[in-house]
Amino acid sequence: MLDSEAVVLAGHGSRREKSNEQVRTLAANLEGRLGLPVDAGFIELADPSISEAIGSLAPSATDVTVIPLSLFAASHVKADVPLVVNEARSEHDVSVHNGRHLGVHPAIVELLDDRAAAVEASLGVDREDDDVVVVVCARGSSDPDSNADVHKLARLLYEGRGFAGVEASFIGVTEPLLDETLHTVAKRRPDAVVVLPYMLGDGVLTERVREGAAEFDADYPYVDAGCGEPLGTDDRLLEVLADRFEEARAGDVSMSCDTCKYKVEMDGFEDDSGGARAMLRAMTHRAAHADRSEIDDEPHVHDAPEKHVAVCTNRTCAGDGAATVLERLRQAVRECDVDARITRSSCLGQCGDGPNVAVYPDGVWYGEVSPDDADRIATSLGTDRIVSELVSQTL
Template identity: 35%
Template sequence: MKALMLCGHGSRDQGAVTEFAGLAEKLKSRLPDWKTDYGYLEFAKPIIRDGLDRLRAEGAHEIMALPGMLFAAGHAKNDIPSVLNTYAAENDVQIRYGRELGIDPKMLRAAGERIKECLRADGWQEGEPLHDTMLVVVGRGASDPDANSNVSKVMRMLWEGLGFGWGETCYSGVTFPLVGPGLSHAARLGYKRIVVFPYFLFTGILVRRIYDQTDAVAAEHPGIRFLKAPYLGAHEMVVETFVERLNEILEGTNVMNCQLCKYREQVLGFEAEVGLAQESHHHHVEGIGSAADCALCDTTCTGACRVSKVPGHDHVGHDHGHSDGHHHHHDGDHHGHAHDHNHSHSRGGHDHAHDHGHSHGKGHSHGHDHHHHPYPHADHPLGPRSMR
């Protein structure tokens, strides 16, 4: 049987979880000959292992897996492949892993249509020049400069493709500039209309924070019209991009671009991260802290758990400071994986076309303090702490 597993990050926000499940349903409809399931790394259920269990129970011995990620940073490069590798080794199943959505003409078309929806609501008509309008694209932000640079490329493609007067990029967290300083900078460039577009797949607390920050900056600049474009969602072109990524696995062409990967190359400012271990820090928090478990919020996450330190919402005592330089402190087993980035790596019948080819060493040290390499610009004045 043909089996496909869609792997998401997960969210405490029920709206984001519902939208991701809706995307999985669209993929099922688009691929009627495939058994399709889904799961999350953290903050939501079902977890990835649950989806894989269901596919295996239906008779799947070979499973294609896709990361539900826009760009390849730590989750797509490390966490998801680690979960899949572990599952494959424990359950005698072959899993073939595809690449992230990436920069793709179909994704750009989807983004362009979301931006046009926003402009039409403001009275713009197709064909009218946008020389008096500025575009600001907001990315998630990561401790991987290659992923961050991809957001800038998306912004440039949209800026040039739609003919905006000017374009800028900012980020919701981890890196810089954040949305507040980014929009404050944009407001000084003289444009009377600024479109703010979150380059996100789904809703959630970060998207709402982007819109809230837009409102805050707009209040300080009443002479400028700030328009809030909708995020990508399960646009048909997004679904088609996932289908293309699946076909790449089948054709053997799903090779990640490693030219600027900080784990493989001596990228400026990140030289110390070449060869870092590939492992997931999510294995002991899978499914913990989901919207269904939270007593502080209803279905819309407000981030109150970050302030209240509710048990089950703080990675079980781990310091998971994505917004504070991407530092993670864990107590557990250390897997000394050599990081050789061979993208045709196979392990135990588990052929990952781009799982960095980390060779899984047996010299595991136990009871260690495990943390991701600190983000080198954590003290930058324009970031990288997430918006308050």
């Protein structure tokens, strides 16, 4: 293993500094385990950003591996982090590798089993002698692939461990919600119900899970109920992260592409399929959180501009004058006073027809754009019209 390797542990970022410190603690512990420099970087709401973390490591490294500290693969893992990684590859003279999220791993199943055992002990019950049902409660996502992994995790926790049942639930976004699941479980009249918050930090959502468990305990006096602790900084997470690092360095990062809503058109998610949509969504999301100067005071809102314009500045488009198009568009938007953000993008997959410009959320792509076209495109952004003769495709 090269001494010049380094790792960025990519956390989500939070207004609660305690949650950010947890990411930094895991990064420091992972550094000790791997014997390599490991820095924390954040997707939003905290500093440094992932890009800044890569930049600080790049001068002294030949390879930087980015590992998302995410439990499941939703949009941050599938779109936001890869976007930063691709940009870093063009900005730094270093090989940047994109690792896999934590996902479903035997060490995490064991960790959840221990969390359940701790609650059993506090309630004075034992799964060997009593009917104990576990309810795993995750955050919930708009990504069906991510939600499906919660159910898979619950099933793995059930197999061979003596529980009367293990159910998956969510605190929001999707169903079944925690309270619905608990009320359904109560109909079985188990001796005890163990609620496990499947979350890394002890934040707002974890507290909501605790409150839900407490309300259930009060509503059903014939069932003992208790809530476990989040995953925290348990050493078993380091085992998973070390595996993810080795996978990335071996080029063996496997994702569930067959059930990814960005790659496969799925019922109810037809508007999400297509890599370009995922990339543009990631760019818009990042732009909404670009100002990190007031992260302690600002709520986590997505105050994105009305229009987001991505200008491909990858190799072919760059040779066709994309940098000039980018600057002319920025100037034209300022002069027109249009609520739009103009950013660089990596390859849009239309090489040879550039410079390419994509407008989101309109889904309009322009090809062979010249600097002289900037004023017309900027004007169209404020009128919801398109420059038809430049359109190469629509999404």
